[in-house]
Amino acid sequence: MTLLHLAILSPFLAAILVPFLYKLFRKVHTGWFVLVLPILLFIYFSQFVNRTMEGQPVISIANWIPSLGINFTVYIDGLGLLFALLITGIGALVILYSIYYLSKNKEQLHTFYVYLLLFMGAMLGVVLSDNIIVLYTFWEFTSLSSFLLIGYWYKREKSRNGAQKSMLITIFGGLLMLGGFIMLYIMTNSFSIREIIGQVPEMSQHDLFISALVLILFGAFTKSAQFPFYIWLPDAMEAPTPVSAYLHSATMVKAGIYLVARFSPVFSGTPEWFWIVSAFGIFTMFWGSFNAAKQTDLKGILAFSTVSQLGMIMSMLGVGSAAIALDSLDDNIFIVATLAAIFHLINHATFKGSLFMVVGIIDHETGTRDIRKLGGLMSLMPITFTISIIGAFSMAGLPPFNGFLSKEMFFTSMIRVLEMDVFNVETIGLLFPIFAWVGSIFTFIYSMILVFKTFTGKYQPEKLEKKPHEAPIGMLISPMILASLVIIFFFFPNILAYTIIEPAMASILPSLLADGGHFHVHISGWHGPTPELYMTIGVVLLGVLGYLTLTKWRSVYRIVPKKLTLNKGYDRALYCLDKSSLGITKFYMTGFIRDYLVYIFTFFIVILGTALIIKQGFSFSLEGTAPVGIYETVLAAVMIIGTITVLFSKSRLTAIIALGSVGYTLSLFFVLFRAPDLALTQLCVETVSVALFLLCFYHLPEFKKKEKKLRFRMTNLIISLGVGTIVTLIALSANSQRVTETIASYFIENSYKLAGGKNMVNVILVDFRGFDTLFEITVLGIASLGIYGMIRVNVKREEEG
Amino acid sequence: MKTNDLIFQTVTKTAVFIIIIYSLHLFFSGHYTPGGGFIGGLMTASAIVLLLLAFDIKTVVNSLNIDYIKMTATGLLIALLTGVGSFFFDVPFLTHTFSYVDLPVLGKTSLATAVLFDLGVYLVVIGVTMTIIQTIGETE
Numbered sequence: 001m002t003l004l005h006l007a008i009l010s011p012f013l014a015a016i017l018v019p020f021l022y023k024l025f026r027k028v029h030t031g032w033f034v035l036v037l038p039i040l041l042f043i044y045f046s047q048f049v050n051r052t053m054e055g056q057p058v059i060s061i062a063n064w065i066p067s068l069g070i071n072f073t074v075y076i077d078g079l080g081l082l083f084a085l086l087i088t089g090i091g092a093l094v095i096l097y098s099i100y101y102l103s104k105n106k107e108q109l110h111t112f113y114v115y116l117l118l119f120m121g122a123m124l125g126v127v128l129s130d131n132i133i134v135l136y137t138f139w140e141f142t143s144l145s146s147f148l149l150i151g152y153w154y155k156r157e158k159s160r161n162g163a164q165k166s167m168l169i170t171i172f173g174g175l176l177m178l179g180g181f182i183m184l185y186i187m188t189n190s191f192s193i194r195e196i197i198g199q200v201p202e203m204s205q206h207d208l209f210i211s212a213l214v215l216i217l218f219g220a221f222t223k224s225a226q227f228p229f230y231i232w233l234p235d236a237m238e239a240p241t242p243v244s245a246y247l248h249s250a251t252m253v254k255a256g257i258y259l260v261a262r263f264s265p266v267f268s269g270t271p272e273w274f275w276i277v278s279a280f281g282i283f284t285m286f287w288g289s290f291n292a293a294k295q296t297d298l299k300g301i302l303a304f305s306t307v308s309q310l311g312m313i314m315s316m317l318g319v320g321s322a323a324i325a326l327d328s329l330d331d332n333i334f335i336v337a338t339l340a341a342i343f344h345l346i347n348h349a350t351f352k353g354s355l356f357m358v359v360g361i362i363d364h365e366t367g368t369r370d371i372r373k374l375g376g377l378m379s380l381m382p383i384t385f386t387i388s389i390i391g392a393f394s395m396a397g398l399p400p401f402n403g404f405l406s407k408e409m410f411f412t413s414m415i416r417v418l419e420m421d422v423f424n425v426e427t428i429g430l431l432f433p434i435f436a437w438v439g440s441i442f443t444f445i446y447s448m449i450l451v452f453k454t455f456t457g458k459y460q461p462e463k464l465e466k467k468p469h470e471a472p473i474g475m476l477i478s479p480m481i482l483a484s485l486v487i488i489f490f491f492f493p494n495i496l497a498y499t500i501i502e503p504a505m506a507s508i509l510p511s512l513l514a515d516g517g518h519f520h521v522h523i524s525g526w527h528g529p530t531p532e533l534y535m536t537i538g539v540v541l542l543g544v545l546g547y548l549t550l551t552k553w554r555s556v557y558r559i560v561p562k563k564l565t566l567n568k569g570y571d572r573a574l575y576c577l578d579k580s581s582l583g584i585t586k587f588y589m590t591g592f593i594r595d596y597l598v599y600i601f602t603f604f605i606v607i608l609g610t611a612l613i614i615k616q617g618f619s620f621s622l623e624g625t626a627p628v629g630i631y632e633t634v635l636a637a638v639m640i641i642g643t644i645t646v647l648f649s650k651s652r653l654t655a656i657i658a659l660g661s662v663g664y665t666l667s668l669f670f671v672l673f674r675a676p677d678l679a680l681t682q683l684c685v686e687t688v689s690v691a692l693f694l695l696c697f698y699h700l701p702e703f704k705k706k707e708k709k710l711r712f713r714m715t716n717l718i719i720s721l722g723v724g725t726i727v728t729l730i731a732l733s734a735n736s737q738r739v740t741e742t743i744a745s746y747f748i749e750n751s752y753k754l755a756g757g758k759n760m761v762n763v764i765l766v767d768f769r770g771f772d773t774l775f776e777i778t779v780l781g782i783a784s785l786g787i788y789g790m791i792r793v794n795v796k797r798e799e800e801g
Numbered sequence: 802m803k804t805n806d807l808i809f810q811t812v813t814k815t816a817v818f819i820i821i822i823y824s825l826h827l828f829f830s831g832h833y834t835p836g837g838g839f840i841g842g843l844m845t846a847s848a849i850v851l852l853l854l855a856f857d858i859k860t861v862v863n864s865l866n867i868d869y870i871k872m873t874a875t876g877l878l879i880a881l882l883t884g885v886g887s888f889f890f891d892v893p894f895l896t897h898t899f900s901y902v903d904l905p906v907l908g909k910t911s912l913a914t915a916v917l918f919d920l921g922v923y924l925v926v927i928g929v930t931m932t933i934i935q936t937i938g939e940t941e
Contacts, residue, residue, distance in 0.1 A: 676835035680827075684843040688930065695937060756899035756913050757832035765837065766915040766922070770895045773918075774880050777925040781873045784929040788870065788936045 004060045004074045007044055008128055010037060011121030015114045022110035030109045031099035034117065038092035041124075045084045052078045052503040064134070069191050075130035078503025082342065083127035083258055085500070086349050090250040091120050093478035097357050098242035100475040101364060112152060112240070119145035123251050127258055131191045132181045139177070139219070142255060143170040146247050150239040162235035165570070169222050169232045177219025177259075183212035184266075197265045197510065204270070213267045216259065217276055224256025226314060227284040230307040231566050237299040241360030244299060249306050249352035257310065257345060260317050264508045268321030278318025278432070282414075284311025286435045289442035293449065293550075294557045298359045298369040301446050302352070305395065308443060309348045312410060315432075316341035317508075319413050324511060334416060335509065340409030342504045346496060347394065347402040347489060354482035355391040355450070358384055361475055362454060367465030371449065376459030381470050383480075385455045390483040396447035396543070397440060397536060402489035404536075411436065411532040437535055444543030445550070452547075598719060605722040608730065618729055621736040631672055639665045652697055660690040677761045806855060813855035820848040828923050829916075838919035842926025849931060858938055869935065873928030880921030883914060 014037050022030045051058055057077040064072045076084070095116070102109060122145055125138030143166075151163030181191075187203040188196045196203075203209060220226075225233040236248055247253070260277060267273040288308025295301045320338030361384050362377070363369045378385045390401060397407030414436040417429045461467070489496060546553070588599070612618055642665060645658035663686035670679035747760055747768065757763040765773050821844075828841030852861050884895040899913035 677837065677840065680835065680840045681843070684840065684847065687847075688843075692933075692937075755897060755915065756911055757915065759831055759833055759835060759837070761835075762831045762837040762919075763915070765839075766918045767897045770884070770897070770915070770918055773922060774884065774895070777880060777922055778877060780929040781877055781925055784873060784932040785870065787933050791936050791940050 001062045002060045002074075004058070004076075005062050005072060007041060008074065008124045009121060010041065011117040011124070015117040015121070018113045018117065019110040022113075029099050029104045030113055031095055031102070034113045035092060035095045035099070037117070038088045038095060038120065042085065042088040042092060045081060045088060048076050048081050049499050052076065052081050053499060055503065055506060057507075059130070070133045071131055072134050073130035073192060074128050075194065076128060077507040078500070078505070079258070079261055079507040080128045082346070082500050082504045083254070084124055086254075086346070087120060087123045087127070087251050090246060090349055090353050090482075091116075093353065093481060094242045094246040094250075094357075097245070097360070097475060097478040098240070100472055101242055101360055102240065112149075115145050115148045115152070116243070116246070119149065119247065119252070123255065126255055130193050132184065132193060132196075133191050135193075136174070136178050136181055139223075139255065140171070140174055142252055143167065143174055143223075146170070146236075146252050149243045149247060150236045152240055152243065153238070156238065158235075159238040162232070162238040166232040166236050168574075169229055173219045173222025173229065176215045180212045180215030180219065183208040183215065187212070193262065193266075200266055210270075210272055213270065213272055214276070216263055216267075217273075220256035220259040221280060222256070223259070224253050224310050224314065225284075225307045226256070226280050226311060227287050228566050230284065230288065231570055233307055234300055234303040237297075237303050241299070241356060241363065244302070245353050245356035245360070248303065249356055250349040253306060253310055254313075254345065254349070257313050257317070257341075260314065261341070261504075261508050264317065264321055265510050268509075269324035274318055274321050276318070277321065278315045278417075281311045281313070281315030281318055282432055282435045282439075284308065285315060286439035286442075287311070289439045289446065292446040293442050294554065295446075296371050298362065298371060298374075298450065298454065299356075301371075301450050302355055302359060305443070305446060306352060308439065309344070309352065309395070312436075312439070313341050313344055313348070315436075316344065316410060316413055319417055319432075320508070322417075323509060334413065335505070336409055336416070337413035338505055338508050339501060340406055340413055342501050342508075343409065343493070343496070344403075344406035346500070347406050347486070350482045350485045350489065351391040351394040351401070351403060354387055354479040354486070355395070357475075357479040357482070358388040358391065361471040361479075364475070365466065365471055366468045368463070371453040373460060373463040374454045375457035376455070377468060378455040380459075380468050381455075383470060383476055385451075387476070387479045387483045388455070389451050390486050391479075392447040392451045394486045396444045397539065400490050401486050402493065403486075405490060405493055407440065408532045408536065411440075411535050412530075415531055433535075437539065440535075440539045441542050441546060444539050445546045448543065448547040449550070598715065601719045601723050605719065605726055608726050609722075612726075612729060612733075618733050619736045620732050623736075625735075632669075635665055635668055635672065639669075652700075656690060656693045656697060659693070660686060663690070675761075677759070810855045813851055817848045817852055820851065821845055824848065828919065831919060832911075832913060832915065838922030839926055842923040843930065845923075846927050846930035846934075849927075850934060853934070853938065858935070862935075867931075869928045869931040871928075873925050873932065876921045876924030876926075876928060878921075879924065880918050883918040883921065886914070 014034070018030060018034065021033045025033075048058060057075060059076075060074045062072040062074075064070055095113075098112070098116075102112065119142060122138045122141030126135055126142060129135040129138060147163050147167040150166055151159050153159045184196055185191055187206045187208055188199045190196055190199070222229040233248060233253065237244055239247070264273075285308050288304045288306075288311055292301050292304030292308060295304060316337045320334055320336075320341060323334035323338065359369060362374065362381075365381065366374065366377070368374065394401030394403035397403045411433070414433045417432045588595075590596075639662055642658045642662040646655045646662070649655045649658060663682065667679045667682035667686065670676075670682055747764060751757055751760045751763040751768075755763045755767040757767070824841045824844030827836035827844055828838060829836075831837030831841065849861070849865065852865070883897075887894060887896040890896075890898075895918075897913060897915040897918070899911055899915070901909055901911050904910050
């Protein structure tokens, strides 16, 4: 346990303190106490930048379950550090924002900050763990804490639904991912990511390799809201806005991106990885932006835009993975895709965080997020307007904002897919730049909708619940910082390039680096008249056109009926699952004991019958059997007649008496086979039980006492014949193949010598096997007490009633 | 109409003793000849059942004032203690022993601890049978 471990666990420890702070200092907003932690953590993690720049990762191990190879290994390299800085940096800004956003009088602040801290700690654990089981533990912690945060206003039904949906989808993916991790362990015999990467050449031939790949991608795609798992993210917008800004733009949804990047060294170079990651990514990018343009809720637009941007990052990671397969080429052109992915990851966190905060401000100050009610807020909220225009233009990919740079690189990497000559990309590779381009046009359109529908146009005060005015300065600080970063990163992208991006690339593409070497990245704002630039110009022109003619082509969205959307599909699937499981349960859980007996006996027949057939267990020999005499034959005939009488008798009285005759014949059998103790006991017990049967018969209720014959059912006949046959066959087989001698001779020899008795049965009962007898009499005692209790308690109830 | 069970009751008064003596015989001779606690107990119980049939339940309860649940408990306790006793001699649970003793009247007799265990069984069986029959008989 080092300081590093404590740093990761510190949010959890702080979460314990939060409720006490909340109760003790009611006058101070609890957020101020919480704010200290992410700032400290951010400063602490910044120290590692120098180490990772020099390519020296930090490793620190704390034992957890060493016997299973599961240890809390912290591993800080470029990629982990990038995410840790994002989590703590944006975390600090979001907490600062939430202090002004959430009222200290109306909200349950302690639960909010506890959940938020849990989430922050879990995210830090995910990105800094080297052990995949520890990673998985933290991963589920993020799902859990995000579930709690989405359902923060748990009295609203929509919050609960959104929380449930995100929980189901992300846990589904998380569990599949666990399966993938276990497969990795089977292949490499190690839980450590570094060691797994070291064994890549041997394991890529393993049978489980592709299954592990697919399962891990399931985890990444559900968490990162890729198509078709994105549906939880728009519903998660029911969370408080700081939560949306933090979880659903900057951190949690990027956990999937992190996972893909982290496992790139393991899987990249395979066509499956390339195709799944980039194809799903690019389609998500297009689909998200296409759907974002039809939303009328500001947070809805941002949710779909997040989906789209995540798809964009994912597709770039996929294309970047081709670099490994092509490393024979000298100037490896696909490295730029990885670079763009990381750069856009940072950019997206800055502009999307600020946009969410801006939307939160608008919601807070006007009381609505519906763009049909908003408009003309530019002069009322100038600072908010400025911030949102910076964020939205960066999202659209315009200069002079950082989104422009990463969008250009995105186009570059997508165009270069065309030059790829592996994995059969030549034919349908053309779709990549097309999807990217069309998706970008929609991105431009919704970015414009976001800004201009809100801030320009007609001011409609009558539709707003509150009188809008500029937000308090405390609420504006965080989005202002993020918006200024958007501009700073455009003009000075290389401060990021050398410190953060290069080491992060080194951890995604380690095999491309010579020992001790590192990537040389230089990002520049202007790179001459390239096809990418013309594509951007095309995006702007068509985007402006699309925005202006929005009302005319909006009907496009009505082509796909509402019933066929993925959300309906999800609801339908959930409903059908519920219905069908209820149906199945109702179908076999009939509540009738006779049905359950049919199941039990059928299984009895099937399992024993199959075992007999498969093992060829049936055998029959007459060796060692005693000769059949006249007495046995007669007694058996009497017994059979008695049994048949029981089955076919019309009245119950006949059945009872016939049953008694069977019992007495049995005691005669005991006499015949020389078992006097058994015969005596059987005689007495049979008498008592027949008497009790008669008692039951006498007390049958009058109105149901219609005496009728046993109803005939074919299934019952088949099953009873089956059970009888199976038991007979097994008894015959068992008798025909005795494996060992009986131990009876021991009792014969020793019953007098050791126990001093000549009645061997009794000696066995009380001496050799006295323990059984002790509990048999206990059983009798329990039975009598049970009868006594049943009858007496009933009597009492009747008296009371 | 009240029936007069004089013959039945008179025969019963005699028969019950014979049955009980026979059941005691079965119980004591169990170690050497067929019989033992279980069948002995059932036989004793059936003697009491005969009483119940000949006389009404109140008469029998008044004259034979036995709590059969306590009898069951006593039987179980005796059986258990027989087992526990073997701990005092540092042998496994329920280890029995026997020896031959010269008794003043009976002469040379074998005495086995297993009989004590059988006594437990005997009492439990009587207790259980009578509890069941009396409980069911008393309800209406």
